[in-house]
Structures are given as structure tokens and as C-alpha cells.
Amino acid sequence: MSLLARLYRIFIGLMFVSGGVALAILVYFNWYYNRLAVTNFFVGFSLFILLVVLIILALRYAGLMWFAYLQQVEHLEEPPETYVYPMVTVIVPAYNEGKVIDSAVEQLMWLDYPRYEVIVVDDGSSDDTYDKALTLSGVYGAHRLRVITQPNAGKAMALNNGIANARGEFVVCMDGDSALETQTLKQAVKHFSDPTVGAVAGNVKVANRDNLLTKMQALEYVEGLGMVRTAQAFFRRVNIIPGPMGIFRKDVLMDIGGYLKDTYAEDCELTLRILLAGWKIKYESQAVAWTEAPESVEALFKQRYRWGRGVLQAIVKHRRQMLRPYPEFLDTATLWLLLFESIIWPGLNLFAISFFVFVAVWLGYSNILFFWWTQLTILDVVAALFCVAVEKEDIRLVPYAILNRVYYIPLVDSIKFLAALDELFGVQMGWGKLERFGRI
Secondary structure (H helix, E strand, C coil): CCHHHHHHHHHHHHHHHHHHHHHHHHHHHHHHHHHHCCCCHHHHHHHHHHHHHHHHHHHHHHHHHHHHHHHHHCCCCCCCCCCCCCCEEEEEEECCCCCCHHHHHHHHCCCCCCCEEEEEEEECCCCCHHHHHHHHHHHHCCCCEEEEEECCCCHHHHHHHHHHHCCCCEEEECCCCCEECCCHHHHHHHHHHCCCEEEEEEEEEECCCCCHHHHHHHHHHHHHHHHHHHHHHHCCECCCCCCCCEEEEHHHHHHHCCCCCCCCCHHHHHHHHHHHCCCEEEEEEEEEEEECCCCCHHHHHHHHHHHHHHHHHHHHHCHHHHCCCCCCHHHHHHHHHHHHHHHHHHHHHHHHHHHHHHHHHHCCCCHHHHHHHHHHHHHHHHHHHHHHHHHCCCHHHCCHHHHHHHHHHHHHHHHHHHHHHHHHCCCCCCCCCCCCCCCC
């Protein structure tokens, strides 16, 4: 039995322990509810909803871990030594990235891949981004590093400019503040041996693990994002290719019209169009991109608020497919799953938290809060252990799963819920830009 299989059996056992805790909560609720002879309809109905939430939560974790496990054990043969690697163009859109552009470009010059070029597209920066990139082009030569400048038009248009000028059969779209590990291109390109694969999503990791907030985000990227994409990859239906690392067939991007500016989540919207055009999308955990995460609550709020509204905009744009389960059932399921993970699930989490606080304060039974938190925390820790073990990540991230349930998850879910409400009521917003500190 492989190590991965052993790990999976251990974690499934822990999932049963978590289920036992959940069952204890249900029995406790039933006893307490009958003892007080509570006839309040709101409390009774809310209790029923919370039982459903518990079941959905356990099934969600079990399902994600199961399909992530199946994806991990799938064998993908290494390319033979005589394999001719296709030409790849790495596109780096940059707007006022003067603090990080040097390090971002320098590391791209030493990727372990035989045939690639890098294009930096300066999106009308007002700082020294263009000058720094141009200096590096003079050092490495235009055959390896080209620099293009354009009037400020946004990241989507900068990427489209780079795609149009790319010489490669495949293009990597990344962020100006990201850094790719040396093996990334080789690990990602091999998935295109399947002619039905149109794109491959990379594995994004947090580089600046310097404070409590960024460490919790580091765990979120490993568990909350990595596990979900691994499970989706089993069906070849990854629904969001992350901005810091995605590799595409250039012809696919040209055929569907490239990136569009009509949502605040152009990466998600592009991914959905690729899927709806009939292409498969894989995920490669070894195609690693390091990114700089927000270091303050204010910066995190701006980032996740924009993501929340952008994902909802992308879903609304393709809403007609959600009502057509046949013949493309997987397309419909992908959209509904995206809606569930981005809007419905955060709403259920916030409702559950609010209800338990209400019960603790109004009925004076704070023990319920403890049992609820314990059950969810066990699930979070089990999932964190599984993901950290599979990705060979820092085991010191696991304890943050406890803090995540108390602080980070409610914070992010609140931002998503607020973003959904503002989008529903048409509240105006701007793109904004996160401040970068050059941590990579």
C-alpha cells in the first residue's frame, strides 16, 4: 500500500471521529430541545437547517478529499528523454510593479525549460516598472526577454497584448508580483499530451508568511484552494485558473477572444469560457507560483471583495447554462458548484455562526458554541493535515486551522457575503490595486 493510500485511510478514520462528534451534537440538541419544550418556530426551524449544514459540511470535506486522493494517484507518465518540448511564452503584465519587477523577471530567466521566452507588458505604469524591465532586456537579450508598453488599459488588455505577440505554442499568464519555481513549465506542459486539455491551472503559494494573517492565508491556499482544485482536476473541470499561474494553448485563447474586461474576475470568466467551449482544464500541484498575500485586514478586504463580486459577475454572465442540465451536464454542474462555493456556502457559515451566538446569548447555553466549534475544527484540522502531507508543505501551518475557524473563515465569508449583496444592489466599485512590499 502506498504512503498516499495510508494517509488517506488515516484521514478517513479521522473523518469518522468528526462524524461522531457531529452525532453527539445532534443528540445533545435533541435532548436540550425536548427538555425545554421549546415551541419557538424560529429556533426549531433553525435547528433543522443547522443539522443539514452539518451534513453538507461533512460530505463536502469527504468528497473533496476522496476526489483529491483519486487525482493524486492517477499516473501521468514523464515525457521521454527524446521529447521535444514546445515553445512557451511567459507573459508578465505589470502596472506599477517597480518594487517587485526585478526579482520577478530575474527568476524567470532561470526556469528549467529548454524553449521559452518572456514578455513583460508594461500597462502604462507611472513608476519605473518599464525602465527596470527594459534594462533587464538589455542584459538578457530580446530573444529571451521582450518588453512591450501600452497606455493603461488594465491587466486583461495587457495579457491580450502579450498573447498577440507571443511566439510560443503555449502561453503562461502570470502576475507581475509572482515568482515561478524552476520546474513549473515542465510539470505543466506535460498535461497537454492530452489534445483535449486547453489549459492547466498552477499551484499558488503564499511567499510572505510573516504575520498571523498571511500564515492563515498560506494555509487557505494549501487547503481551501489547493484541495478544491485537485478534486476538480479529477473531472478535468477546474473552474478558476489563478492569476499567478495558468498555462494555455495559444490557439484556444485566440479562438475564444482572450481576456475580457466585463467582470472583476477576468481569470474566472476566462476559465468558464474555456470550459464552455468544450475544453478540459487540469491542475498541476508542482507548477508552483509564489505570490505576495495581503498583509493587513484592509488589503485582504479589498482583494476578496473584488474577487467575490467578480466571480458572481462571471456566474451571472453564463447563467443560461445553469438552467440547461443537458446535454452538457458537467458545464452546468461546474457553474452551480462555483455558485455554491462562492456565495451559498459562505452564507450558510455565517448563518450557523449567528444562530449559535443567538442560542448562547438568548437561551444561556454557551456549551453549544463549544461543541459546534469543536466539530468544525476537527474537520478543518483533518483537511489541513491531508493537504499539507500531500503537498509536502510546512507542518507548522496545521495549527492555524484552529484559528481559521474562529477568526479567518468568518472574516472572509463576511467579505464574500457583503460583496454578493453589493453586486445584487449594483453598488459602484473600482479596481483598486494592492500595495506590494517586494517580499518575494
